[in-house]
Amino acid sequence: MNIDDLRTRLPAGAVVNDPDILAGYRQDRALDPAAGTALALVRPTDTAHVATALRWAGEHRVPVVPRGAGTGLSGGATAQNGALLLSTERMRAITIDTVTRTAVVQPGLLNAEVKRAAADRGLWYPPDPSSFEICSIGGNAATNAGGLCCVKYGVTTDYVLGMEVVLADGTVVRLGGPRLKDSAGLSLTKLFVGSEGTLGVITELTLRLLPPQPPQSTVVATFRTLPAATAAILAITGALRPSMLEFMDAVAINAVEDELRMGLDRDAAGLLIARSDAPGDHAGREADRMLTACENAGATEAFRTDDPDEGEAFCAARRFAIPAVERKGPLLLEDVGVPLPRLGELITGIAEIAERRKVVVSVIAHAGDGNTHPLIVHDPDDADETARAHEAFGEIMDLAVALGGTITGEHGVGRLKKAWLPGQVGPEVMDVTRRIKAALDPHGILNPGVVL
Structure with missing residues (x-):
């Protein structure tokens, strides 16, 4: 596949196919031995770039593997042969509103960076994976990450009030916003949080913040x-x-x-x-x-x-x-x-x-x-x-x-655990999952091999 056309649609340097660079993005921390060789790496800086890349991928039926900081532990960001790796690492904007106690963030920011920015404004972002210093906020949303304090304060989905997400055909959808109460329509933000890049690429998150945590x-x-x-x-x-x-x-x-x-x-x-x-x-x-x-x-x-x-x-x-x-x-x-x-x-x-x-x-x-x-x-x-x-x-x-439990509490199913998912959720739920996937990604280009 010739990617020159994609290069012309995106800013200079956004598309990389140097084998040495691609090798550094081939696996996440799961070190999946079945990792393939990607066609190219795309590093967008805004939502429009992501939409452009997905439209191109849809036109050419090229698979797309979204990727955050690469700290995932279930093989969800494993490169696939001939696929685009779409890294959100350069999407790093953040704004904080102390009145609504919300942060609007791009997915490339690290969890620790969001915490520090909130703390600088006298607020607190609770979800705290053990890898909070190196994991990205977009990856946290994609896997519905938890952490040490979630026993009392909940996990990532409990703090996502809204998002901007790009669908497989390049359509940009804005969901929710800085509202603590909103019952309009289906709860689609909950659908995309934890979807592991199989339904769309999250390009912006509106996060709920809290007052500072009391002394412990x-x-x-x-x-x-x-x-x-x-x-x-x-x-x-x-x-x-x-x-x-x-x-x-x-x-x-x-x-x-x-x-x-x-x-x-x-x-x-x-x-x-x-x-x-x-x-x-x-x-x-x-x-x-x-x-x-x-x-x-x-x-x-x-x-x-x-x-x-x-x-x-x-x-x-x-x-x-x-x-x-x-x-x-x-x-x-x-x-x-x-x-x-x-x-x-x-x-x-x-x-x-x-x-x-x-x-x-x-x-x-x-x-x-x-x-x-x-x-x-x-x-x-x-x-x-x-x-x-x-x-x-x-x-x-x-x-x-x-024992009535789950194969994953916070890391996601990825590629490494998908064989065990049907045994947990049953055939009816797997069928519903496939129907949702087919509706939003009819050509199956988004993170193929993850979950399903």
Whole structure:
């Protein structure tokens, strides 16, 4: 396919087909081994450029793979042979309205940049994936990303009030806006958030902002057994709504301690980090209740701190868990979730799968909402271990679904998990999904192979 015509329609430098540059955009953090070779990379700076690229792609039936910062963990931004890679990294405008408490942002901004811009105006953007410093706000919307504070404050979709999106034929659609209440028509913004680039390319988001988060009180507790840790989790969530409730297993604890040397208990089977940001003295009271719940569940050590730096140090340790475990070897990374009462069964079941398949599986979790991240360590050069790792990957998803859960809480289905989606949602939902896809993208050019 000759892309010279596309070059003439877009600004100089917007279309790149240098093989060395394309190689850097070939995979996301899932490192999908089935990644192909793209036809070209398109880096637009505004909505009109995106519309032009999609019209050209539609005319020539060229697939388009939208891409943010490339931090996705399910293969949703994997290059396909002969496709256009459409990167939104150069779309970085932002405006903040303190009266409506909204931010209008382009998708190339990082989550951390949106947070900082909001903070500079005395406001707060809550969704906080562990990768918030490197993931893009457009990618967050495409996967409906969550994070550490979503147990209390919700996920990305809860903060998207409106958007501009370009459909497969280049049509530009504006949905919603800076209105806290709007019941006009179908809730189409909810349709596009989490659609992983299969229905359209998001080129602008209107985000709801909140007043600054109150000071937090932090509880840290270690446990000798996984059942004791999960008992503490259920006791806490059954009594109150923490602003954070995170879990790390023994593998993650030791991996983090290897790197950070912060005195974590290497003999612990589990570590909980819980926080309360209730106003006034209530944060301390809630923290004390969480501390008591941990002690009653059999914590070997538990303490509370109101020092923001000390509390943040433990949160940083939790955020560092994935890269710390990754240093033990390449990962197959999941984000299965279950209803909270089944969390203990999921965590112990994952441990049994790891033992049976003879692979290392570390479990970290947004424990307060039942969303776990099993990290399967394997050597891709060892064919037998790789096979066992992939068997464990599938068995963990099967386990989550059997427990009434989901194959993905926040990372998306992508290409790596789509084989397990029908087993979760059923044939009727899959049929509806295909009909929606066909209506908005009749030629199937948007992110082919993702979800469906």
